Amino acid sequence: MDAFICAGMMIIGRGISRGCIGARTTCLPGWAGVASSRRRNRHRVESSARRPFGKRLERFGVEQGMALIKDEAVVLRRLDFSESSQVLAVFTRAHGQQRVIAKGVKRATRQRASVGIDLLERGDIVFSQRPGGEERLSPLTEWRQLDHYPHLRADLARYYAGLYAGEAVAMLTEAHDPHVGLFDGLRKYLADLSSDEPGLLLARFLWLLLTEIGLQPELSVCTSCRRLVTEDRVLYFSSRSGGAICRDCEPASIEKFQLSVGATKITRGGPTDARGVRAALTMLDYHITEILGRPLRAARSMHATVVKSVSGGG
Ligand SMILES: [Zn+2]
Known part of the structure; x- marks a missing residue:
């Protein structure tokens, strides 16, 4: 009502x-x-x-x-x-x-x-x-x-996908700093959670959030040597460096995280396979944790429900 x-x-x-x-x-x-x-x-x-x-x-x-x-x-x-x-x-x-x-x-x-x-x-x-x-x-x-949004209250994965996104917005945006595009994206995201895959939706929304606040990672070139990177080779991610780190530059980077295959597809609208969605969510959660200096309170529940709910395609 x-x-x-x-x-x-x-x-x-x-x-x-x-x-x-x-x-x-x-x-x-x-x-x-x-x-x-x-x-x-x-x-x-x-x-x-x-x-x-x-x-x-x-x-x-x-x-x-x-x-x-x-x-x-x-x-x-x-x-x-x-x-x-x-x-x-x-x-x-x-x-x-x-x-x-x-x-x-x-x-x-x-x-x-x-x-x-x-x-x-x-x-x-x-x-x-x-x-x-x-x-x-x-x-x-x-x-x-x-x-x-009653569909959020009826499904645990969708609920935690919503909670995680809401907490990320609360922690990463400043008070009295409007982001009209982000608000419209959040409104659409919460509505789309009624039908679409929560894992892929959350990954896309987090990418939008990071883009809106100017903290989206660079995933097309190595942030150290600026060479183009591909997922054919082992690839790392450094939040402090602001994105991907190639295998050659990786030893010099203290804070790093080995990317799983498919994570970088988030720059092109999001991975379509389950492994890529899980990899993108894990990378984005790692990036947000490093930015804030601590994990979001909803992070553990998000991994236990949203990431686990991603199914199909390995
Ligand atoms: Zn490099």
Whole structure:
């Protein structure tokens, strides 16, 4: 169901106002009876943004002088904060990564249970931010769920493929640094996980991520002697050198990793055989681990599910 959460206090499904949750809670002014159409929602945002500052906004942590920002976002990280609130790291399309606090989002009543906002959800978001206060948590004032990606919750390999990608985006992109192409790629990737091979999709997405942030490895020439390399010979990979290392230059490189056959096909749209997909995923995970100085928390589960799920063709 299409759900709309107004800082945990009002939920609207299928365009029908369900009213406030709890007798003592109050919706933001101007939000009761919001229609389902995005056009009307956008109008509501503009209308409420023009309204004089009210004491009710303080319930959400909004202070006078804060601007209301609307965007589309994917939830990358979620941390429970008190019994009823959450701190979220979201990747927005036009404003990059943002950290928001959703006060009261998990508040439930006798009539309605609330689990808050889930990982890897995509939705329309409105949060407030004080100019110059980008380092502080931004109060979330609205969240309208656009896609819950239920196929991720039904398959372990697809779920960890999504989690790994989300954590990689969270760790490798800077706050307030927008990457529109990466956001669109993440949205397509999460949708494509419903049908396509998660291993190949993850390898392609990680390549897109590394390309967007300027850390994609060089795999066509040796990064030391600049000679063209082929997988006919034993090939190494060095994250610090920024890519492939040929057999002749390998002894001089301390940090290195022997590539399996097929890994370099990721530069040409991705390997099509299972061995190549596994090799590409292993190489990209190694590269990300070296960049961060530690493995991603989802790395072990990704290897145990996504890499193992790659089947066929050896
Ligand atoms: Zn070389």
